[in-house]
Amino acid sequence: MGFWSFLAVVVVCGCLVEAYRLHTKSKSRMSKADVERLEARLAGLESSGDLEERVRTLEAIVTDPKFQLDREISKLQKSPGASAHDQPG
Numbered sequence: 001m002g003f004w005s006f007l008a009v010v011v012v013c014g015c016l017v018e019a020y021r022l023h024t025k026s027k028s029r030m031s032k033a034d035v036e037r038l039e040a041r042l043a044g045l046e047s048s049g050d051l052e053e054r055v056r057t058l059e060a061i062v063t064d065p066k067f068q069l070d071r072e073i074s075k076l077q078k079s080p081g082a083s084a085h086d087q088p089g
Contacts, residue, residue, distance in 0.1 A: 001009075045051040 042051075
């Protein structure tokens with residue numbers, strides 16, 4: 001390999017390395033912007049009380065006893081549109 005070929009390979013490799021560095025640097029900037037946007041959204045939810053309300057609603061749904069589901073099924077079976085064989089006893 002001659003001197004000029006070696007020099008060309010070194011220059012091309014240097015350009016590729018620099019391009020990769022710039023790519024990763026811009027990618028990390030986008031990630032920081034996304035993180036800041038999400039942190040701002042979370043802070044807004046926490047300050048407005050919406051987040052706490054959502055968590056309480058989910059807790060109520062998850063901790064709802066089984067008999068509540070049974071009552072809802074029973075209501076559906078007693079509805080006017082239900083047939084006679086669908087109703088209990």
